[in-house]
Amino acid sequence: MRQRKAERINRAFYIGRFQPYHIGHHTVLESIAGEVDEIIVGIGSAQRSHEPENPFTAGERVVMVSRSLKDLGIDYYVIPIEDIQQNAVWVSHVRSMTPYFDLAYTNNPLVFRLFEEAGVQVKRSPMHQRDIYSGTIIRKKMLSGEDWEQLVPDAVAETIDKIGGVERIREIARDDVGRI
Numbered sequence: 001m002r003q004r005k006a007e008r009i010n011r012a013f014y015i016g017r018f019q020p021y022h023i024g025h026h027t028v029l030e031s032i033a034g035e036v037d038e039i040i041v042g043i044g045s046a047q048r049s050h051e052p053e054n055p056f057t058a059g060e061r062v063v064m065v066s067r068s069l070k071d072l073g074i075d076y077y078v079i080p081i082e083d084i085q086q087n088a089v090w091v092s093h094v095r096s097m098t099p100y101f102d103l104a105y106t107n108n109p110l111v112f113r114l115f116e117e118a119g120v121q122v123k124r125s126p127m128h129q130r131d132i133y134s135g136t137i138i139r140k141k142m143l144s145g146e147d148w149e150q151l152v153p154d155a156v157a158e159t160i161d162k163i164g165g166v167e168r169i170r171e172i173a174r175d176d177v178g179r180i
Contacts, residue, residue, distance in 0.1 A: 024133025
């Protein structure tokens with residue numbers, strides 16, 4: 001029996017809430033894909049949905065990201081990760097939910113520090129026009145009826161349309177007398 005030499009897979013981890021996944025996220029992942037063999041995308045705050053700041057479910061976000069990454073030309077895993085509200089053990093929690101990864105990408109100072117303290121190599125994510133590509137801005141545009149579709153990959157716009165996402169955001173943003 002011939003033994004194969006094990007190849008080292010350079011796998012990176014990138015987390016976000018993706019409420020919704022947008023062109024900024026996609027551009028970051030395209031950049032990361034040029035540096036590694038595989039990417040794990042963590043869907044953060046997976047337990048949150050149907051809230052003005054977190055309108056989409058973890059499953060809906062998995063679909064948005066997965067469909068958007070199909071043409072990336074790299075193996076990827078999209079994994080929901082619930083908040084645990086215990087920063088000291090958060091990296092262990094993430095590791096228990098994901099395949100092994102060599103490297104994490106983030107611009108969040110707390111997340112950067114937590115990975116660093118846990119001995120994980122961390123790099124800052126390249127930012128892409130953050131003043132334009134922001135989940136907050138996109139949700140506000142959906143709420144006000146402005147054009148938002150050009151800020152997200154086509155697969156995301158299609159998913160949001162299919163689930164009635166804009167209508168959901170407008171409904172959950174209303175108060176008890178119907179005002180937004």
